Amino acid sequence: MRYYIRNYTKLKQVISTDVLSKITTKYMADHYTKKFFFKNHLDFLLLYQLTMKESLKEMVDHIGTNKKLQEYIPDVSISQVSRDNESQDYAMFAEIFYYLVDIATKSRRVKLSEEEKKYIENIKILDSTLITICLKYFDWAEYRKNVGAIKIHTLYDLESLCPEKIFMTTGNPHDSKLMKAMGFLPHHTYLMDRAYCKYTEFDAMCEDEIYFVTRMKTNATIEVLKENPLPKGEDNLLSDAIILVGNEANGKKMKNPLRLVIVYNEKEDSPVYILTNRFDLTALEIANLYTFRWQIEEFFKWIKQHLKIKKFFGTSENAVLIQILTALIVYVLLLLVQEELNFQGSLLELTRIFKNNALEEFDENIFRRRCKTG
Numbered sequence: 001m002r003y004y005i006r007n008y009t010k011l012k013q014v015i016s017t018d019v020l021s022k023i024t025t026k027y028m029a030d031h032y033t034k035k036f037f038f039k040n041h042l043d044f045l046l047l048y049q050l051t052m053k054e055s056l057k058e059m060v061d062h063i064g065t066n067k068k069l070q071e072y073i074p075d076v077s078i079s080q081v082s083r084d085n086e087s088q089d090y091a092m093f094a095e096i097f098y099y100l101v102d103i104a105t106k107s108r109r110v111k112l113s114e115e116e117k118k119y120i121e122n123i124k125i126l127d128s129t130l131i132t133i134c135l136k137y138f139d140w141a142e143y144r145k146n147v148g149a150i151k152i153h154t155l156y157d158l159e160s161l162c163p164e165k166i167f168m169t170t171g172n173p174h175d176s177k178l179m180k181a182m183g184f185l186p187h188h189t190y191l192m193d194r195a196y197c198k199y200t201e202f203d204a205m206c207e208d209e210i211y212f213v214t215r216m217k218t219n220a221t222i223e224v225l226k227e228n229p230l231p232k233g234e235d236n237l238l239s240d241a242i243i244l245v246g247n248e249a250n251g252k253k254m255k256n257p258l259r260l261v262i263v264y265n266e267k268e269d270s271p272v273y274i275l276t277n278r279f280d281l282t283a284l285e286i287a288n289l290y291t292f293r294w295q296i297e298e299f300f301k302w303i304k305q306h307l308k309i310k311k312f313f314g315t316s317e318n319a320v321l322i323q324i325l326t327a328l329i330v331y332v333l334l335l336l337v338q339e340e341l342n343f344q345g346s347l348l349e350l351t352r353i354f355k356n357n358a359l360e361e362f363d364e365n366i367f368r369r370r371c372k373t374g
Contacts, residue, residue, distance in 0.1 A: 143171030
């Protein structure tokens with residue numbers, strides 16, 4: 001009998017039986033379970049993301065009529081899936097996510113020029129994105145009057161194009177409050193927007209040799225210590241100075257000097273004020289490095305458009321976290337299989353192949369058409 005695997009099995013094979021077994025045992029996930037086990041629950045949620053079904057009912061109905069799908073998931077009721085989303089600990093899905101992240105962040109996927117490769121190393125991007133929900137049904141997710149929200153705080157690894165750390169809160173906490181939770185490392189550079197401008201944190205980062213590149217707030221008070229010469233022929237580079245930031249009168253002046261690079265943004269027709277404690281790079285390198293911050297915006301845009309994280313199966317915080325985590329697991333699985341197959345199309349093209357052929361027999365020829373050989 002000829003042996004084969006389905007495309008979905010190929011996608012998720014990096015999550016070994018041993019990994020699932022250890023997590024299941026640790027959290028006693030299958031305690032008293034007779035039919036719908038943790039592995040079935042995981043398959044249900046991952047296939048829901050891949051096949052982009054519109055509702056829980058549509059997914060359950062699809063299982064009832066599809067024998068291929070029943071190889072992974074037994075006939076299950078809507079109420080059973082809802083109960084598991086409410087009761088199974090979201091931490092199990094978080095462990096799978098971080099297991100995959102550890103693998104994915106070992107690879108370099110970002111496309112860089114030879115010059116950029118000389119100074120773009122150990123670069124992380126910090127930002128958050130907001131998902132609004134109805135406060136009436138998600139009463140724990142306070143944000144504004146009659147509006148609830150979940151905020152996904154993300155530390156994104158530039159070189160692997162992969163989210164490295166995820167913290168989910170309600171919409172209220174200010175972004176800067178999550179800075180310490182990210183576990184910044186010495187000799188790494190963190191790209192962030194103005195929401196993270198916190199002078200006490202910046203001083204601590206300077207003293208711990210943790211680097212950052214950010215935009216300066218428009219109302220910042222500065223003292224210029226030194227003006228650096230500008231390279232000839234770079235008309236968009238307006239200034240490169242060593243400064244002290246903050247107001248001594250209110251006790252918020254930084255102890256450590258920073259570097260302020262001002263560059264003209266043609267698209268916005270306005271200057272961009274870039275603040276950093278990287279003194280080893282040229283002003284042009286700093287300006288270019290900051291542009292990579294938009295990679296995380298592309299990531300947020302991608303998961304919102306191509307994964308199911310706006311409509312939720314359950315209303316509890318646990319159910320919402322599980323659904324977001326399974327979406328992120330799918331994202332990292334796609335990164336890993338894209339690399340394994342040496343697929344040269346876009347991540348969206350790869351996603352569409354799996355969406356349309358998730359339960360078909362795995363055939364490398366489907367992917368080879370967009371793969372480099374040799």
